[in-house]
Amino acid sequence: MTRRIIHIDESPIRFERWRRYLPSWLQRFLPSGGGNVEDHHGKGMFGFSVFLLSESLVFVSFIFTYVALRLTHSKNWLPPGVSGVELSNFVIINTVVLLSSSFVIQPAENALKDGRLNRFRWLWLMAIAMGSYFLIGQLIEWSKLDFGLTTGLLGATFFLLTGFHSLHVLAGVILQIIMLMRSFIRGNYNKGHFGVSAATLFWHFVDIVWVFLFSLLYLW
Structure with missing residues (x-):
């Protein structure tokens, strides 16, 4: 015993x-x-939430830096010959796909809680596909811009913000892939699913951050 x-x-x-x-x-x-x-689920989620809080502080510092530079260099923000960031249909679709993935990954976690493993797998796989779509779309957008990382403050701040966020999206996709693979291990989630809950919370965090970055970079 x-x-x-x-x-x-x-x-x-x-x-x-x-x-x-x-x-x-x-x-x-x-x-x-x-x-x-x-x-240990509650304590684990608390610890992971503290980690995300520390990550949010990094994003906040980057955002405040962008705002400060944008306000103090408003007259020469766009280098000569550079049109800047444009809100295109491509960017809007990419954003809608990423934000919609939160409404897919949460039902996936709920399905796992209810013991519906197949439903979890399909919804989780859909969330992975949507995150991957966003990453590919981000790379395509970067390739079409008329400025680069070294193009003044505009290029440095834009690629810093979007690049750091995309790194988090990539980490989220990798976490999701790992959790999906673990679902095929017999009885893996019988005693708990902290990894799935943490990956879901991380993904919500990534989506919320993108709402702020999208408003700042494309609507301002």
Whole structure:
């Protein structure tokens, strides 16, 4: 008979006191006090949420830098002969595909929770395809621009923001591929699916960041 090991909650912040007052969707990201060692999903999601918070601070610093440079160099923002970034139908379609993927990956996670493995696989594969479509579209857009990374502040900031975001999209796609492959291991998700939940949360983060970047780079 396997002895159950119990965690002792030694956190200086007693989340349990006010955790119950939060909506259910937010409770999953906060650690619960103590519990069995096998019940690590909540603590894992809390740790991953802190990681995403640190990533968001990096994006915020880049965005503030872009805004500051754009405001202080408004007269010479566009180098001679450069038309700048244009909001084309191609960019709009690419954006719609990426943002729509959040409405695909979340039902995929929900399907796994309900034990519908085949539905999870198909929806998860669709999310992978949509993320890959965005990456390919981003590469095509870069190739058609009339400026490059070294073309003044415009080129440096645009490629820094979109390149750093695309790196996160690529990481998200790789995570999704790994989670999909693990679904074919018999009984892999019987004891939990923290990896799928973390990959889903990461993907929502990537989509939210793109909303800000899209508004900043294409609508301003």
